[in-house]
Amino acid sequence: MNRFWSRAALAALALGLAAPASAGTGQPSPWQMNLQNPVTEVAARTGALHDGVLWIITAITLFVLALLVYVVVRFNEKANPVPSKTTHHTGLEIAWTGIPILILVFIAIPSFSLLRYQIDAPKPDITVKAIGKQWYWTYEYPADQGGGFGFDSLMLSREDAQKANQPALLAVDNELVLPAGKTILVQVVGGDVIHNFAVPSFGVRIDAIPGRLNQTWFKTDKEGMYYGQCSRLCGANHAFMPIAIRIVSPERYAAWLVEAKKKFASNADDSVKVASLSRVD
Numbered sequence: 001m002n003r004f005w006s007r008a009a010l011a012a013l014a015l016g017l018a019a020p021a022s023a024g025t026g027q028p029s030p031w032q033m034n035l036q037n038p039v040t041e042v043a044a045r046t047g048a049l050h051d052g053v054l055w056i057i058t059a060i061t062l063f064v065l066a067l068l069v070y071v072v073v074r075f076n077e078k079a080n081p082v083p084s085k086t087t088h089h090t091g092l093e094i095a096w097t098g099i100p101i102l103i104l105v106f107i108a109i110p111s112f113s114l115l116r117y118q119i120d121a122p123k124p125d126i127t128v129k130a131i132g133k134q135w136y137w138t139y140e141y142p143a144d145q146g147g148g149f150g151f152d153s154l155m156l157s158r159e160d161a162q163k164a165n166q167p168a169l170l171a172v173d174n175e176l177v178l179p180a181g182k183t184i185l186v187q188v189v190g191g192d193v194i195h196n197f198a199v200p201s202f203g204v205r206i207d208a209i210p211g212r213l214n215q216t217w218f219k220t221d222k223e224g225m226y227y228g229q230c231s232r233l234c235g236a237n238h239a240f241m242p243i244a245i246r247i248v249s250p251e252r253y254a255a256w257l258v259e260a261k262k263k264f265a266s267n268a269d270d271s272v273k274v275a276s277l278s279r280v281d
């Protein structure tokens, strides 16, 4: 029995130690303990704020626990048979109101500055439009930036994802391809109900609302695949409309644009797309 428990402890320790190392970039990983690895400034800052607040929460929780333990030990019926009749203590009441306010203000300062950084999109190099629909995404590349086409992005089946050596439930047929090192502005809108465009490694998460044009931005130097999911409960297949973004070099992006323009040219007059767009424009 002892051997079993020591082995279990070792296994738990190994998993615990392995978890931070295996924190995924662009996708979740088994036994992941922390946020996905950040690849944008926004995601890095969001993670830092998260970690900072976690320290504060931990300290407060331990402090409250210590107070509780102190009360239980010091003021139980046996240890303190004659209780005090005190009902008010002005100094204490000012302290337990004032100190939490100061802590919240202390947290609010970096929080609001990050919020501002996240919301104030810098001048974009490239603008794309993401339209959330039940249950897939449509992406559009504006004509004035070498685009002028749009396409639907649907989740691959488990078998197709495996064949393509991509994660199940996250891989799609047509990825959103974008260049590294450029500021990308994503205009986000809902085509039918409210969806949400969220990519954890980018620190991006914004509602796609019918009739309202939202926007978010990101800039990363790291080429690779980054996955996200619709993050607003939008119906039966809410879990099956992933977002897959492939970040490539600007040269490869230029080449992809030329190819994609030909490939998706037939989509340009797709009546379904025009009909749904006329509702949101």
Ligand SMILES: [Cu+2]
Residues within 6 Å of the ligand: 132, 133, 194, 195, 196, 230, 231, 232, 233, 234, 238, 241
């Ligand atoms: Cu959705």
